[in-house]
Amino acid sequence: MKRLSTLLAIVVLSFGCEEIPPVITPVMQVESICDEPAPITDQQRQVLVEEFTGVRCVNCPAGSAALEELIGQHGDQLVAVSIHAGSFAPPYPESFDTLRTAKGEEILSFVGEPLGYPTAVVNRKKFPGGFNLQLPRNGWPGAIEQELQEDPRVLIDIKNNYDEATRELETCVTLQMMDDLSVEESVFLTVMLIENNVVDLQLTPESSEPDPNYVHKHVFRDVLTSAAGNLIQDEVTAGSFVQQSFAITLKEKYKADDCSIIAFVHLGGDTKVVLQAEKEGW
Amino acid sequence: MDLLQIFRKTLTAGALLVFGTVISFSQNNNGGTLSGNLEANGNFFIRDSLIGAANTPQYDRQLYGADAWLNLSYNNWGFDFGLRFDLFNNSNLLNPTGSFTGEGIGRWYVHKKVDKFDISVGYLYDQIGSGIIFRAFEQRPLLIDNALYGARLAYDLGENWQIKGFTGRQKQQFDIYEPVIKGGAIDGYLSFGEEGRFWAMAPGLGVVNRTLDDPSMNSIVATVNTYTAEDAFVPVYNTYAFSAYNTLSAGPWTWYVEAAYKTDDNLSDPFGEFVLSDSSVVVGDKLYKAPGTVFYSSLSYAKSGLGISVEGKRTENFDFRVRPQEQLNRGLVNFLPPMARVNTYRMTARYNAATQFLGEMAVQADIRYNYKRKFGVNVNVSNITDLDNNLLYRELYTELTYKYKRTWQFLAGLQIQRYNQEVFEFKPDAPIVETVTPYFDILYKFSRRKSIRFEGQYMIAGKDDKGEGHDYGSWLFGLVEFSIAPSWTFTVSDMYNIDPGKASPIDDSGEKAALHYPRFDVFYTHGANRFSLSYIKQVEGVVCTGGICRLEPAFSGVRFTVNSSF
Numbered sequence: 001m002k003r004l005s006t007l008l009a010i011v012v013l014s015f016g017c018e019e020i021p022p023v024i025t026p027v028m029q030v031e032s033i034c035d036e037p038a039p040i041t042d043q044q045r046q047v048l049v050e051e052f053t054g055v056r057c058v059n060c061p062a063g064s065a066a067l068e069e070l071i072g073q074h075g076d077q078l079v080a081v082s083i084h085a086g087s088f089a090p091p092y093p094e095s096f097d098t099l100r101t102a103k104g105e106e107i108l109s110f111v112g113e114p115l116g117y118p119t120a121v122v123n124r125k126k127f128p129g130g131f132n133l134q135l136p137r138n139g140w141p142g143a144i145e146q147e148l149q150e151d152p153r154v155l156i157d158i159k160n161n162y163d164e165a166t167r168e169l170e171t172c173v174t175l176q177m178m179d180d181l182s183v184e185e186s187v188f189l190t191v192m193l194i195e196n197n198v199v200d201l202q203l204t205p206e207s208s209e210p211d212p213n214y215v216h217k218h219v220f221r222d223v224l225t226s227a228a229g230n231l232i233q234d235e236v237t238a239g240s241f242v243q244q245s246f247a248i249t250l251k252e253k254y255k256a257d258d259c260s261i262i263a264f265v266h267l268g269g270d271t272k273v274v275l276q277a278e279k280e281g282w
Numbered sequence: 283m284d285l286l287q288i289f290r291k292t293l294t295a296g297a298l299l300v301f302g303t304v305i306s307f308s309q310n311n312n313g314g315t316l317s318g319n320l321e322a323n324g325n326f327f328i329r330d331s332l333i334g335a336a337n338t339p340q341y342d343r344q345l346y347g348a349d350a351w352l353n354l355s356y357n358n359w360g361f362d363f364g365l366r367f368d369l370f371n372n373s374n375l376l377n378p379t380g381s382f383t384g385e386g387i388g389r390w391y392v393h394k395k396v397d398k399f400d401i402s403v404g405y406l407y408d409q410i411g412s413g414i415i416f417r418a419f420e421q422r423p424l425l426i427d428n429a430l431y432g433a434r435l436a437y438d439l440g441e442n443w444q445i446k447g448f449t450g451r452q453k454q455q456f457d458i459y460e461p462v463i464k465g466g467a468i469d470g471y472l473s474f475g476e477e478g479r480f481w482a483m484a485p486g487l488g489v490v491n492r493t494l495d496d497p498s499m500n501s502i503v504a505t506v507n508t509y510t511a512e513d514a515f516v517p518v519y520n521t522y523a524f525s526a527y528n529t530l531s532a533g534p535w536t537w538y539v540e541a542a543y544k545t546d547d548n549l550s551d552p553f554g555e556f557v558l559s560d561s562s563v564v565v566g567d568k569l570y571k572a573p574g575t576v577f578y579s580s581l582s583y584a585k586s587g588l589g590i591s592v593e594g595k596r597t598e599n600f601d602f603r604v605r606p607q608e609q610l611n612r613g614l615v616n617f618l619p620p621m622a623r624v625n626t627y628r629m630t631a632r633y634n635a636a637t638q639f640l641g642e643m644a645v646q647a648d649i650r651y652n653y654k655r656k657f658g659v660n661v662n663v664s665n666i667t668d669l670d671n672n673l674l675y676r677e678l679y680t681e682l683t684y685k686y687k688r689t690w691q692f693l694a695g696l697q698i699q700r701y702n703q704e705v706f707e708f709k710p711d712a713p714i715v716e717t718v719t720p721y722f723d724i725l726y727k728f729s730r731r732k733s734i735r736f737e738g739q740y741m742i743a744g745k746d747d748k749g750e751g752h753d754y755g756s757w758l759f760g761l762v763e764f765s766i767a768p769s770w771t772f773t774v775s776d777m778y779n780i781d782p783g784k785a786s787p788i789d790d791s792g793e794k795a796a797l798h799y800p801r802f803d804v805f806y807t808h809g810a811n812r813f814s815l816s817y818i819k820q821v822e823g824v825v826c827t828g829g830i831c832r833l834e835p836a837f838s839g840v841r842f843t844v845n846s847s848f
Binding site for chain 2: 118145
């Protein structure tokens with residue numbers, strides 16, 4: 001019996017050690033490209049919707065269509081990103097590109113896995129009745145509407161400077177505090193690169209074979225901060241400004257004209273709530 | 283933390299304290315009885331991307347997951363107290379593709395019978411009739427725990443009649459859903475005639491109401507506001523479900539009948555169609571409002587070795603949930619009885635008919651005959667369609683058993699199935715899976731303590747237009763089990779994808795792989811304690827308990843379980 005258990009222990013231990021490590025992205029010291037901050041005007045409350053999807057998720061196109069209708073309804077007040085992550089996200093062997101990213105997976109595990117797809121997280125807030133931050137499609141319109149009722153506690157301005165020759169993008173994000181955020185435990189800034197209208201395979205209810213002409217909207221490509229956001233260490237009392245600069249070289253496969261930058265400010269600690277989001281192309 | 287949470291935490295802490303005091307008190311007094319049981323599972327995940335055991339937090343980084351339940355109950359002075367500790371550490375039980383961690387008091391209750399009154403408070407399990415309008419229950423394999431957190435009061439109206447009422451909210455892991463559920467029932471028992479010509483009936487009437495909370499309603503309103511004028515509807519806060527049922531027994535006959543009606547409810551149709559602004563159509567979850575009905579009846583006959591039962595059920599718009607936003611197996615208020623045989627062999631149980639809440643017409647018949655405890659035969663047929671007569675599931679199951687002396691037991695049979703994968707598993711355009719599965723099971727007893735058992739099953743799957751096997755194609759399954767009573771059981775089994783089908787994985791060579799899915803188990807029983815250690819490679823499949831099913835991803839790893847009663 002003793003021998004048997006020793007043998008079993010060896011078997012278990014020899015198998016169970018392989019893990020996929022997290023991605024470490026040390027803070028890049030980017031030279032500031034920001035001008036003197038100027039007061040941000042004409043900005044209302046803008047809500048972040050992070051849709052989690054996958055090319056093998058048959059019901060996701062219906063979710064994406066519903067999200068597009070909501071964007072049509074709310075316009076600039078809705079900042080959407082579609083993150084390919086989770087069990088339906090592995091690409092097909094025939095896929096032109098991998099829409100799934102390690103950083104997207106990191107964001108999914110940061111906000112929590114859904115019970116089913118299509119799913120989205122609205123302003124990283126837990127709504128009544130929800131199990132975690134993830135909401136099924138029927139929950140999106142109500143959550144967005146509720147979030148739009150509030151006043152923005154911070155305003156965000158994005159200035160992009162893109163060099164076509166080198167494919168280098170420099171971004172300056174300016175935050176203007178409308179409320180005293182120093183009362184919060186911690187405040188974070190996340191900056192993402194997204195690409196719109198990416199044509200690639202997607203499983204749809206119409207056929208058992210994936211559709212090669214499917215147009216993927218606002219696809220998450222990369223994050224310029226760390227996946228869980230960069231901690232803001234500057235003063236965040238009402239009226240103060242915070243500026244951060246970022247730089248990234250766009251991969252050849254990205255269509256620069258369809259890319260944009262998304263920035264959002266969120267809290268740390270018990271809640272991950274997003275206070276304001278903004279999107280800007282160039 | 284809001285006030286409500288503080289209140290609930292205080293209450294649970296209070297319950298613990300009371301429980302602790304009671305136990306210590308009872309030990310001093312030597313009165314009352316304390317009993318309990320422990321169930322614990324540990325999973326070690328070993329990534330195997332070829333079979334699809336990958337891309338979940340457990341395979342990628344957590345490598346280990348566990349869940350455990352410790353249940354204690356104590357009876358004294360006519361009181362019953364219960365307390366259950368639930369634990370989930372990186373568990374994949376709640377969501378097979380996700381990870382859930384949480385621990386705490388999963389259940390507590392106090393029950394007391396005072397004269398004709400029967401009082402219970404806490405997390406309660408109960409049902410009305412067969413559960414068609416209300417059932418609060420637990421199914422650990424699918425992590426369904428629909429306990430009602432509230433109060434229940436019953437009163438005996440004479441010897442054979444009881445009336446009950448309850449109110450509360452449904453449990454959601456370590457949280458509570460907002461909507462309020464309340465209801466009541468009256469149950470009776472009448473018997474007539476004397477010895478030999480005896481017959482009896484057990485009639486009952488029940489009603490359940492569910493009231494939506496404001497945030498859930500606001501969310502429904504916002505969703506409906508995105509619909510076109512034709513699709514939009516005015517949602518309801520209150521839904522009532524009524525049910526009348528009766529069991530009639532006369533000699534060898536038993537006849538159960540139940541009819542249920544549900545008033546207008548906000549429902550979600552997973553196959554709803556939306557016409558978009560560019561007049562294209564997408565299919566997806568769509569809210570609508572409709573009243574619902576269920577008619578269910580079963581008739582059985584049992585006498586001297588012969589048992590016959592016939593069942594029928596018609597369901598229309600009878601999805602009854604805490605709130606319509608809840609999906610899959612979550613937030614279920616009721617339970618609809620399954621209408622197909624509950625199979626136990628690995629291959630015959632591979633395709634299961636999940637109960638359809640929105641529309642189903644089902645019939646089932648089962649005949650069993652035993653001759654002198656030597657020969658036995660069982661034939662079961664079931665047929666399930668939707669309300670437009672599209673086939674969902676059909677099964678013919680036959681089984682023959684023969685016992686030779688005291689040392690041999692033979693069992694063999696054939697199962698034929700039709701399974702609508704498109705509906706049950708949301709797989710678009712999937713053809714109806716057709717299977718023919720012959721199987722056998724032979725048991726030989728060497729001695730009073732030692733025995734060996736062999737199982738074999740061959741599932742032959744149908745082919746689609748392109749000549750590819752349905753789903754995973756054909757399978758061969760074999761198992762050898764060696765038991766040394768009363769403590770040890772060893773099993774070795776393999777499920778071999780002998781003729782890979784459309785869904786079978788593709789290996790590095792680009793070909794469909796004929797993979798083996800081996801499994802080794804050791805079971806050890808000592809008194810009321812049972813331990814098991816297994817090495818498992820398991821293909822993805824549908825796992826069901828009582829007609830409630832979900833798609834489980836492939837598993838690869840080592841599993842350890844403990845079951846203990848004290």
